[in-house]
Amino acid sequence: MLSFGIMTLNKRNEKSYFLELAKRANKYGIDCFRFVPSDINPISEKISGDFFNPSLGEWEPKEFPAPDILYDRCFYGEDPHSKQCMSIVNWLKARNDIHFLGYGLPNKLELYELLSHSSISPYLLITDPFTSAEKFIKSLRPDQPLILKPASGSQGQGIYNIEKAGKDILVKTDKKDGQIAHCFEKPEKAVAWLNRLTAKRQYLIQPYVNLSNKEGQPYDIRILLQKDSKGTWKEIGRGIRTGKNGGIISNLSAGGTNISFNDWIAAFPSSMQNYICEELNEIINTLPAVLENKLPPLFEMGIDIGVGNNGSIWILDVNSKPGRKTVLNTQPEKKEELYTAPLLYAKYLAAYRQNERRQDHAKTVSN
Incomplete structure (x- = not known):
């Protein structure tokens, strides 16, 4: 069985998401684990975490070695525990016997510097x-x-x-x-x-760019991309995040709400609809390749895009650990796809690595 580990700074975070993943793991021949990076024993390198028991349908405490594939869902702050876990995760990333589902993005300043020298640069706010x-x-x-x-x-x-x-x-x-x-x-x-x-x-x-609707509410388009079972980037869904009247941001954590992309864009004239969709498709088709040409591989990304009153299109943020609420709220039919994508991509990575090892072994024998 392939071992799949979900890392979090706090086991109370994203509980429902992790549970839905774990429920489906056994079907794909995957043992699912959950742990906090600081719960790794530095001497034995064993982890005190949780194993999802498919027979009972629940997590149970268990000690285990580092899983084959790791899914990093740690959201770091400035506190000592975050910094401790960040160091441990960097150590795990350097190990050859472990593969991460995705290796994350640099901070926003470094990301801007990278993207400002690419074909994506016209969509960036000066930073x-x-x-x-x-x-x-x-x-x-x-x-x-x-x-x-x-x-x-x-x-x-x-x-x-x-x-x-x-x-x-x-x-x-x-x-x-x-x-x-x-x-x-x-x-x-x-x-x-x-x-x-x-x-x-x-x-x-x-x-500051005015990215508000006629009611004075800030809004943006959240697009969720993930790799599929063949390692190919695919759009999972998109939706509109709307903030409070007179607000600055549209994030759901700041009290924002969702509407479907189709409902939102239907309010524009057809020529504007075509223009916005063409621009969004250009970003979706270009951005992943630009990033992975310069950075280690990713598994998923949330792209936040603002539309100015004059029709200008701006990439506001790119997140390698995106949430799923916008897609789940506006496209609930995507639920199964969202919960199985990490597992299917983990299977792809495991098979890809196995093929790599076979090729390397063949080269060694032939030489």
């Missing part, structure tokens, strides 16, 4: 590293807000809209319970706040 609070405040211009966001992170957390209004500096950020706004009447107070905010994390700066 600069945050280097100085004083420099940032001096760069602000009236009616030209800037977006400040962490270089690493997901779910729209820690994103700020900052603008100059007369002598005041206005700061807004979206939380699940609503938007928080603050006005700094003196630049030096804004500088002090920025220095505290950016002391422990790397941030980036982008121009």
Whole structure:
């Protein structure tokens, strides 16, 4: 049996998703395990985690060696446990006897640098590293807000809209319970706040682009891509994420909602519909190859795309550990495909590696 391990920083995270995967594993000749990277014994290299017992239909505690294929669903923060687990995962990635379903993406600044030298560059917002609070405040211009966001992170957390209004500096950020706004009447107070905010994390700066609908709600298109049982990239689904009125982001974690892509695009004239779909297809057909030409292999990605009022198309984010809520909420018929894709791709990887070993062995014998 092929052993398949799901890694998470907290076993309470994505419980329903992991359970649905595990329920289907046995059907494909796969033993399914779940563990936290810090639960690996550094001496024996055995893992104290959970094994999914298909007879009982539930997880049970078990000690086991590192599985053949690992599915990394760890979402790292700045806390000590995250940093510990990140080091362990990097150690696992360096091992030749383990294969990851996907090897992840660099931070947003590194990703921008990579993509800005590719055919995808026209779809990118200009992105600069945050280097100085004083420099940032001096760069602000009236009616030209800037977006400040962490270089690493997901779910729209820690994103700020900052603008100059007369002598005041206005700061807004979206939380699940609503938007928080603050006005700094003196630049030096804004500088002090920025220095505290950016002391422990790397941030980036982008121009603010109005990506809101007629009701003043921010929205974007989430497209989920995954590799199939033959290792070929395939679109699983797409949907629209809509944020709160007057908000900055559309993420579901900040209280956003979903509507289907077909319902959304039907409101446009046919010429605009064709234009948007052609642009989206261009991104989908180009982006995976651009990334894998420069980076280790991936298994899945969530692409967040904004559409400006003038029809401009922008790639807002590319996530190698995407959520599935938008597709499940708007295309529930995709459920089975979503829950089996990681297993089918794991089988492909195992067969591919076996063929590689056979070819290497044949070369050795022939020589």
